[in-house]
Amino acid sequence: MTAPIRLAVIGMGKIANDQHLPAIAANPDFDLVATVSRSGEPVGDLPLFPNIDALIASGPVVDAVALCTPPQVRRAIAATALAQGWHVFLEKPPGATLAEVVTLENAAQAAGASLFASWHSRYAHGVEPARAWLAARTIQRVTVTWREDVRVWHPGQEWIWAAGGFGVFDPGINALSIVTRILPRPFFLEDAVLDVPANRQAPIAARLNFRDDAGVPIAADFDWRQEGPQHWDIVVETDQGILRLADGGATLTLPTGETPTQADGLHGEYPGLYARFAEVIRAGTSDVDVAPLRHVADAFLRGKRETVEPFVE
Missing domain, CATH: 3.40.50.720 (NAD(P)-binding Rossmann-like Domain)
Incomplete structure (x- = not known):
């Protein structure tokens, strides 16, 4: 075509x-x-x-x-x-x-x-340079902090609180889509705690502990109750210093202070998604990676549920 x-x-x-x-x-x-x-x-x-x-x-x-x-x-x-x-x-x-x-x-x-x-956060400007830099380093620890105000970003979206609506994993899966892209080895869930409002079916917060095949710990804190400054941060500790991805993957800072970005000329995540969609159509292929969704499913399978105060918008 x-x-x-x-x-x-x-x-x-x-x-x-x-x-x-x-x-x-x-x-x-x-x-x-x-x-x-x-x-x-x-x-x-x-x-x-x-x-x-x-x-x-x-x-x-x-x-x-x-x-x-x-x-x-x-x-x-x-x-x-x-x-x-x-x-x-x-x-x-x-x-x-x-x-x-x-x-x-x-x-x-x-x-x-x-x-x-599609995983739009993978197309943030700092993601591919982070992946390339980490490929040659020894990773020691990963910390993910994804805290935002649901009232600001998802006002009136009742479906998101229903069974199958993902709750806080709707933004949290964005973080997982980045981490599964930039880390060189697969990882698995060890334990999780899901905070579920008494009047909802889906969690409003989650704390997850993963570990990769080499034993590297990966901790994630997802929360929809954040007021004030919002946080979409990934910190990777390595043998050559700390890599930081901020602003949902848009801002990469290396231990040297450098802030490289991808050089494809695209501005924004969704232009990258549509460029990729056109590419797979014209190639006659598909692009279906379920790794981020698998980790969310594991959290629901293995996570301990704690009932918290009702959420009223």
Whole structure:
């Protein structure tokens, strides 16, 4: 495929409007042809459909869809799109369960379509230089602090507190997507504590302890109750000093004080995601890494649940 990829965006919430639409508009590989949402306004003169079945029935020519819906409902929509032979971009997390993502990957292969499980934080400017620098060092300890105010970043999003909504792991999985990318060895969960509000199904905070194959400890502190300054930081202690990733991976500081960034010329995480989506479509491949989701699943499997005060927005 060499012509622009005709794309429909499904799920026109905050992330679609704030991140997806600007990235699509700036990428000549894509031509936005329709949007799908149960509510909201059309984008310019483009048609707006209430669901994917209405999109299919209307007959617009579509090559690919970007799914920005909550994860609990995404599998059925993605399966329908793949059955049409459409390429599928999955907003993070790629699904509500590991099994459904594997099922979608198999469906994409059977349909000859591309499936892209996106992890936007991996496209932050400091991530790839951090990965390259750590590859030649001995890692001694990793500390992750991901603390933000849910009222600021996810106002009114009730689905996120329901079963399958991930709770604090919605931002926490961003940290895990970076750590699984920059560390040279796989790691596993040893123990976790999940703070679950008395009136919710999903945790508002989590403390996790991992260890890699060489015995290196990795500690993560995720919290949605942070007021004041927000923290999205990863600190890696090595035999040659401390590497720091701040601002969700956007700012890398090496022990020398250097602050290198990736040299691909992209500005922002979502432009990088759409460049990668176009790449896998044109190559006829898929990009589905479930490592971050696997660690979240392990936290729910092994984590100790502690009931905390109700959360009222």
